[in-house]
Amino acid sequence: MRHSDKVLATMESSQSAARSRIAASWRRSMERHGLDPATQDIPVLETASELSERQERAGLLRSAATSQLDHLFSLVGSSGCTVVLTDTDGVILDQRCSDADAPYFASWGLQAGANWSEHREGTNGIGTCLVEERHLIVHRDQHFMAKNTAMSCIDSPIYGANGELVGALDVSSARADQTEGFNKLISATVAQTARQIEAETFRSTFSKDRIVIAGESKNEQNALVAVNGDDVIVGATRAARKLFGWKLSGTVTPVAATDLFVGEGTHQGFERGEKAALVKAITRAGGNMSEAAKALGIGRATLYRRMKRLGLARDGH
Known part of the structure; x- marks a missing residue:
């Protein structure tokens, strides 16, 4: 069964959204955002000036996250993963990935300036994490868009010094052999890193x-x-x-x-x-x-x- 047909069949089940958070997100993607799971377009990219403005507004977050992004990438980068920091709109502000992997991630739309909000891309690690404000894993065919089902995404929300949502931390991989078990191993580290970014942001704000x-x-x-x-x-x-x-x-x-x-x-x-x-x-x-x-x-x-x-x-x- 094609992925788009699987999504449509799930939507026809009146009980699916009540049983599964992923199914609930699929329903939002289709009914609230009007998205088509068969769409092949890559995420919308911000212009250089728009991205620069976003990065400037998120200056404190980016400063607090820099060393943590580097450390997290040192742990997962060799396994073909990319580490991503976004703002609350799901726009990628910073990224860590190897030079060899960068073209592949860019072809899938995982690059600075790309918008991965749920209302743009449907169910995905970044966008759904921001909507539901929870730590989550979206593994391969749990994505709404068929074009994104080669990826696994592990995400955690990041909160600012005053408790407000300020962005998301994401580790994504497009390795065909990446298992759900391996995702769970990475998951705890992603959550811990997000909390460390929050602590650094808090200490800087109340220095x-x-x-x-x-x-x-x-x-x-x-x-x-x-x-x-x-x-x-x-x-x-x-x-x-x-x-x-x-x-x-x-x-x-x-x-x-x-x-x-x-x-x-x-x-x-x-x-x-x-x-x-x-x-x-x-x-x-x-x-x-x-x-x-x-x-x-x-x-x-x-x-x-x-x-x-x-x-x-x-x-x-």
């Missing part, structure tokens, strides 16, 4: 404030809050907002850090989080207190005062 890890478990390591010099929380990552039951995006309602963490031993938990942040910064700086203070966005004298209050010795232990 003048103290950054504290609010969560205590491994799954809450990205639950970061920004505390100003008056001990008031002025920012929180998406993970921290979920942890405290706050609205998921927008400006944080100012709250005293000590008030937030008082009760049921959580004040001690806050101090443990602050202590962990100081120890990590000092360790990463190799014991250089000036560098550690700079990384934390505070002065060296302030660092020493906080170390004393938390019972840390001069070596950070």
Whole structure:
């Protein structure tokens, strides 16, 4: 059965969308966006000036993502994958791929300036990730367009410093032998990298404030809050907002850090989080207190005062 016929047959089933998120996306692609699964056109490309404007608007995101994109590509590039960063419209802002693979990805429309939104390309890793705001894998014939069924895409949404959706991180492969099992191995790394980009974006946005890890478990390591010099929380990552039951995006309602963490031993938990942040910064700086203070966005004298209050010795232990 041709892929386009498979899509049409799925759409004729009244229960398909209720059983499968992929089928629900296929239905959106056809009924809401008016797309044809047999279309052969490659994605629309932005002009050089349009792409430059988008890249400039996403300057903070791109800056925070640069080293993470490089690291992720170093892990998956040798297996024929490309690493892609997009904005919220699904337009590719940055890409990492080998010189040998670049022409192949370009022929499929995976290149800077290409628009991979769901309303343009139907069900695909980038576009569907942005619509549904969830980590996902779209493997080969799960794509809406028949022309895209040679690819596997692994994606994770990226949230900004104020919890708002700012883009997507994508790893795509057109290898015929790429299995769903291999996709799952890559998937965890893509999700982790997206969270690291969020943390870097958050730290850059609140560089003048103290950054504290609010969560205590491994799954809450990205639950970061920004505390100003008056001990008031002025920012929180998406993970921290979920942890405290706050609205998921927008400006944080100012709250005293000590008030937030008082009760049921959580004040001690806050101090443990602050202590962990100081120890990590000092360790990463190799014991250089000036560098550690700079990384934390505070002065060296302030660092020493906080170390004393938390019972840390001069070596950070």
